[in-house]
Amino acid sequence: xxxTITKMLLGVLAPVFLLATEGRADGWGLPENISTFxxxxxxxxxxxxxxxxxxxxxxxxxxxxALIRFRHKEGKKAQHVHGSHKLEIIWTxxxxxxxxxxxxxxxxxxxxxxxxxxxxxxxxxxxxxxKQFEWNFRYAGTDGIFDTEDDPCTIKELYVPVNKNVxxxxxxxxxxxxxxxxxxxxxxxxxxxxxMSAWFQATKTTLQARSERGDEKFNYEIACxxxxxxxxxxxxxxxxxxxxxxxxTWLAKQSVEAAQFSRPxxxxxxxxxxxxxxxEPLEEHADH
Amino acid sequence: xxxxxGTAEQAGAAHHDEHHDxxxxxxxxxxxxHKIIGIQFLFTGLLLFVLGGLLALGIRWQLAxxxxxxxxxxxxxxxxxxxxxAAGETVYTMGGEFYTMMMTMHGSVMIFxxxxxxxxxxxxxxxxxxxxxxxxxxxxxxxxxxxxxxPPALVIMLIGFFxxxxxxxxxxxxxxxxxxISTAYSNVVPTPGSNWGQTxxxxxxxxxxxxxxxxxVNYITTIIKMRAPGMTMMRMPLSTWALFITAILVxxxxxxxxxxxFMLIMDRTLGGTFFLPxxxxxxxxxQHLFWFYSHPAVYIMILPGMGFVSDILSTHARKPVxxxxxxxxxxxxxxxxxxxxWGHHMFQSGMNPALGMTFMISTMMIAxxxxxxxxxxxxxxxxxxxxxxxxMLNAISFVAMFVIGGLSGIFMASTPVDIYxxxxxxxxxxxxxxxxxxxxxxxFAAIYHWFPKMxxxxxxSGLGKIHTVLTFVFFNATFxxxxxxxxAGHPRRIAFxxxxxxxxxxxxxxxxxxxxxxxxxxxxxxxxxxLIFALNLFWSLFxxxxxGNNPWGCNSLEWETTSPAPHGNFGPELPTVYRGxxxxxxxxxxxxxxxxxxxxxxx
Ligand code: HEM
Ligand SMILES: [Cu+2]
Ligand SMILES: [Cu+2]
Numbered sequence: 001x002x003x004t005i006t007k008m009l010l011g012v013l014a015p016v017f018l019l020a021t022e023g024r025a026d027g028w029g030l031p032e033n034i035s036t037f038x039x040x041x042x043x044x045x046x047x048x049x050x051x052x053x054x055x056x057x058x059x060x061x062x063x064x065x066a067l068i069r070f071r072h073k074e075g076k077k078a079q080h081v082h083g084s085h086k087l088e089i090i091w092t093x094x095x096x097x098x099x100x101x102x103x104x105x106x107x108x109x110x111x112x113x114x115x116x117x118x119x120x121x122x123x124x125x126x127x128x129x130x131k132q133f134e135w136n137f138r139y140a141g142t143d144g145i146f147d148t149e150d151d152p153c154t155i156k157e158l159y160v161p162v163n164k165n166v167x168x169x170x171x172x173x174x175x176x177x178x179x180x181x182x183x184x185x186x187x188x189x190x191x192x193x194x195x196m197s198a199w200f201q202a203t204k205t206t207l208q209a210r211s212e213r214g215d216e217k218f219n220y221e222i223a224c225x226x227x228x229x230x231x232x233x234x235x236x237x238x239x240x241x242x243x244x245x246x247x248x249t250w251l252a253k254q255s256v257e258a259a260q261f262s263r264p265x266x267x268x269x270x271x272x273x274x275x276x277x278x279x280e281p282l283e284e285h286a287d288h
Numbered sequence: 289x290x291x292x293x294g295t296a297e298q299a300g301a302a303h304h305d306e307h308h309d310x311x312x313x314x315x316x317x318x319x320x321x322h323k324i325i326g327i328q329f330l331f332t333g334l335l336l337f338v339l340g341g342l343l344a345l346g347i348r349w350q351l352a353x354x355x356x357x358x359x360x361x362x363x364x365x366x367x368x369x370x371x372x373x374a375a376g377e378t379v380y381t382m383g384g385e386f387y388t389m390m391m392t393m394h395g396s397v398m399i400f401x402x403x404x405x406x407x408x409x410x411x412x413x414x415x416x417x418x419x420x421x422x423x424x425x426x427x428x429x430x431x432x433x434x435x436x437x438x439p440p441a442l443v444i445m446l447i448g449f450f451x452x453x454x455x456x457x458x459x460x461x462x463x464x465x466x467x468x469i470s471t472a473y474s475n476v477v478p479t480p481g482s483n484w485g486q487t488x489x490x491x492x493x494x495x496x497x498x499x500x501x502x503x504x505v506n507y508i509t510t511i512i513k514m515r516a517p518g519m520t521m522m523r524m525p526l527s528t529w530a531l532f533i534t535a536i537l538v539x540x541x542x543x544x545x546x547x548x549x550f551m552l553i554m555d556r557t558l559g560g561t562f563f564l565p566x567x568x569x570x571x572x573x574x575q576h577l578f579w580f581y582s583h584p585a586v587y588i589m590i591l592p593g594m595g596f597v598s599d600i601l602s603t604h605a606r607k608p609v610x611x612x613x614x615x616x617x618x619x620x621x622x623x624x625x626x627x628x629x630w631g632h633h634m635f636q637s638g639m640n641p642a643l644g645m646t647f648m649i650s651t652m653m654i655a656x657x658x659x660x661x662x663x664x665x666x667x668x669x670x671x672x673x674x675x676x677x678x679x680m681l682n683a684i685s686f687v688a689m690f691v692i693g694g695l696s697g698i699f700m701a702s703t704p705v706d707i708y709x710x711x712x713x714x715x716x717x718x719x720x721x722x723x724x725x726x727x728x729x730x731x732f733a734a735i736y737h738w739f740p741k742m743x744x745x746x747x748x749s750g751l752g753k754i755h756t757v758l759t760f761v762f763f764n765a766t767f768x769x770x771x772x773x774x775x776a777g778h779p780r781r782i783a784f785x786x787x788x789x790x791x792x793x794x795x796x797x798x799x800x801x802x803x804x805x806x807x808x809x810x811x812x813x814x815x816x817x818x819l820i821f822a823l824n825l826f827w828s829l830f831x832x833x834x835x836g837n838n839p840w841g842c843n844s845l846e847w848e849t850t851s852p853a854p855h856g857n858f859g860p861e862l863p864t865v866y867r868g869x870x871x872x873x874x875x876x877x878x879x880x881x882x883x884x885x886x887x888x889x890x891x
Contacts, residue, residue: 027799030708030775045705052695059662059691063684066669070605071676077880078873079671083611083664091663092614096656102702103652107645109704114641175466176571178636178711182777182796185708189637191572192465193565196638221796225711225779227459229466230385233782236794 714774
C-alpha cells in the first residue's frame with residue numbers, strides 16, 4: 001500500500017515543479033504579463049508557490065515515512081505520548097511568523113493596484129458599460145470630455161494606448177459582471193448601482209505581441225469572471241493595445257464618425273436610465 | 289452535570305420499556321431515536337450524493353466536449369440545441385442555459401443536501417449521545433423534526449427542475465441582481481431560472497435552515513447537559529468537540545442566511561428592493577450576509593470531518609491523539625476567526641480595499657489553526673502502530689488532501705494574487721480539495737469506522753481498500769489540474785473555455801483544453817469507483833461479517849454498548865468515565881487500549 005501512495009504523491013507533485021517556471025506565452029502556467037503591476041502580482045504568486053510547495057513536501061515526507069515505518073505489528077505497542085509542549089510552540093510560532101510576514105508583505109502590492117490610483121489628468125479615462133452579455137466602451141473623444149457629440153463607443157473591443165495609465169470607470173446596466181484582462185492581471189467586479197474605478201498600464205502593443213508570437217491573428221482577450229446569466233461564457237471581447245500615435249489617430253477618426261452616425265443602441269439604454277443605473281424588479285418584466 | 293443526567297436516565301429507561309411494542313412507522317420512519325435519525329440522514333445524504341455526482345458528470349462532459357452532447361434527444365427541446373452536421377446527422381449541444389442550471393444545482397445539492405446533512409445530520413446525531421454516554425438527545429421530538437424538515441426542502445428543490453424557465457441558474461452563491469430579477473434591465477435576454485426555479489431554491493434553503501438550527505440547538509444542549517458521570521468536557525472525544533463547535537457556528541450563522549434568503553424572496557415576489565439599486569437597495573448587502581453565513585459554513589463542512597479523522601487516526605494508529613488540548617483550542621480558534629474572514633470572498637467586489645487588507649490578515653491567521661491540526665495529526669501517526677484499514681486510509685487521505693486545500697487557500701488569501709485567480713478554476717480546485725479531499729474523505733472514513741456500530745456488521749475491507757485507493761488516485765487526477773487551469777486564467781462557471789471543433793471560446797485557453805478532457809475522463813472514473821462503495825455498503829448491510837461490541841479496540845463510550853446499540857443506548861446503567869478517550873498503548877494495561885469506562889484497581 002505505502003508504495004502506491006508514494007507514487008501517487010509524486011504524481012501529484014510533478015506538475016508543481018513544472019509550473020514554477022514563469023513567463024511562458026500562454027500554454028500552462030501564468031500567461032505572459034503585460035502590465036506594470038502584473039510583475040508584482042506574479043512575484044507574490046511565485047513566492048507563495050515556493051513556500052507552500054516546501055510546506056507540502058515536508059509534511060508529505062513525514063506522512064509517507066510514518067506510513068512506511070509505523071505499520072501495524074502484532075504485539076508491538078505505540079509510543080504512549082499525549083503531545084509535546086515544545087513542539088506545539090514551535091509549530092505554532094513558525095507558521096504564525098510566516099503567515100504574518102506573507103500578509104504584510106502583500107499589502108504593498110495590493111495598495112499599488114487598488115489604492116494608488118493614478119491621477120486622471122495624466123491618464124486616459126474610458127467608461128465601461130456592462131450588460132448581458134456585452135462589454136461596451138465609451139471614450140471621451142478628441143475633446144477629452146464625456147457626454148459630448150464626439151464620444152465614440154465600441155462594443156466588445158477595448159482600445160487603449162500602451163505605456164499610459166488607463167482608468168476604467170465601470171458600471172453595469174443589469175447584473176454583476178467582472179471585467180477580467182488575464183494578461184494584465186486586471187480584474188474588477190462591477191455592481192449595478194455602483195461606479196467602479198480601476199486602472200492599469202499596458203507595457204506591450206498588440207502588434208508587438210503578434211510579431212513575437214508569429215501569429216498575425218493574435219489578440220489579447222477580455223473575459224467576464226462573474227456569473228451574469230446563461231450566456232455568461234459568451235461575454236468576451238478583445239483588447240487592442242496601440243502605440244500612442246496610433247491610438248490618437250484612431251480616436252480622432254472615431255470621434256468624427258461618432259458625431260456623424262447614429263449612436264449605438266446601448267446609448268439609448270443609458271440615456272433612458274438618465275445616467276442613473278436602475279434595475280427593473282421582477283414584476284415589471286414578468287410578462288416576458 | 290450529573291443531576292441532569294439522572295432525569296435523562298429515567299426518561300431513557302422509561303423509553304427502554306416501551307421499545308418492544310413500537311410499530312414499524314414509529315420505530316424507523318417517525319423515529320425519535322437519535323441513531324435512527326442519524327441513519328435516515330446518512331441514506332438521504334448518500335442518495336443525494338448520487339444526484340449531485342451525476343450533475344457533476346454532466347458539467348464535466350460539457351467542459352471537455354462542448355460540441356457534442358450524447359443522448360441529447362433525451363432532454364427537453366428547450367434545453368438543448370440541435371444542429372445538423374455535414375453528414376446530415378443531428379448533433380446536440382448543451383448550451384449555456386442547461387449548463388448553468390446544472391452547475392448551480394450541483395453546488396447547491398452537494399453543499400446543502402449532501403455534505404452538511406452527512407456531517408452534522410448523520411454523524412452528529414448518531415455519535416453525540418453515544419460518545420458522551422447519554423440515552424438520547426435532549427429534545428428527541430425536535431430532533432425528529434429536524435430530519436423531517438429535509439424532505440419538504442428537498443421536494444421543493446426538486447420541483448425547481450420542472451417549473452417553467454427551469455431551475456435556478458445563479459450559482460450556489462446566487463448573487464443578486466441576477467438572482468433577484470427575471471429579466472435584465474437591458475431586456476435582451478431573459479434570465480430563466482430566475483423565474484420560479486430561483487424562488488424554489490430560496491424557499492428550499494430557508495426550510496433547510498430550520499433543520500440545521502433545530503439539530504444544533506439539540507446538540508449544544510445535549511452536550512452541555514447530558515454527559516455521563518465523569519465525562520468532563522476535556523474528556524470528550526474530538527468528534528464530539530468538533531460537532532459541538534460546529535453546532536455553535538450553525539446557530540450563529542444560519543439565521544443570517546435565513547434572513548438574507550427571506551429578503552431575496554421579498555425582492556423576488558413582493559416588490560422589495562433590498563438588493564436592487566432601483567429602490568435604493570444594494571447588491572453587495574447580499575454578499576456580506578451570504579458570506580457571513582457561508583464562510584462559517586465552510587467550516588461547518590470541515591470541522592466535524594477534522595474531529596472524525598482525529599478519532600479514527602488515533603484509534604487505528606493505536607496511539608493517543610497528539611496534543612488533545614491544542615486540537616480543541618485550534619478548533620475554537622477556527623470557529624472564532626471564521627466569523628471575521630467572510631470578506632475574503634469579496635476582495636474584487638468593489639469593497640473598500642482597506643477593508644480587504646484587514647480581511648487578508650484575518651484570513652492568513654485562520655490558516656494557522658489548520659496548520660496546527662495538521663502537525664498534530666502527523667504527530668499522532670509518528671511512532672504509532674498503524675492498521676491500514678479502509679477507515680484509516682481515508683483518514684490519512686483526508687490529512688494529505690486537506691494540506692493541499694489549506695495551502696491553496698493561502699494563494700487566495702493574498703489579496704493581490706486573488707486579483708488574478710478570483711473566480712477562476714483555482715478557486716474550484718481549492719473548493720474540491722477541502723470539500724471532496726477533506727469532507728468527503730472524512731465521511732468515507734467515518735462510514736467505514738462507525739458502520740459496525742450502526743449495523744452490527746463490518747464492511748468488506750478488501751473492497752474498501754480498493755475503493756479508497758482508486759478514489760484517491762482519480763480524485764487527484766480530476767481536481768489537481770484545476771489549479772493549472774486557474775493559473776492559465778480559466779474563469780469558473782463558464783459553459784466552456786475553448787471549443788476546439790467549432791473554434792469558439794477563449795483563445796487564451798486553447799492550450800489547456802486538453803487538461804479539461806483529461807479531468808473529465810478522470811471524473812468519470814471517480815464516479816465509477818463509487819459503485820464499489822455502494823456495492824460494499826449494501827452488501828455489508830445484509831451480509832457483512834457480524835461484529836461484537838468493540839471490533840476496533842476503541843476507547844470511547846459508543847463501543848461500550850452492543851452493535852447496533854439498543855434503544856436507550858446503554859443497558860440499565862449508564863457507563864461511568866474514568867479517563868480521556870485516547871489511552872491507547874497505555875503502560876497500565878497489557879492490551880493496547882484502555883476504554884474510558886473501565887475502572888482500574890488502584891495499584
Ligand atoms: C486554510 C484555510 C483556508 C483559507 C486560507 C481559505 C481561503 C479562501 C479564500 C480566500 C477564498 C475566496 C477565494 C475567491 O473567491 O477568490 C476561499 C474560497 C472557498 N473556500 Fe476556502 N480557505 C481555507 C479553508 C477552507 C475550508 C476548510 C473549506 C471547506 C471545507 C473551504 C471552502 C471554500 C469554498 C467552498 C470556497 C469557494 C466559495 C465560492 O466562491 O463558491 N476553504 N477560501
Ligand atoms: Cu459574465
Ligand atoms: Cu471563506
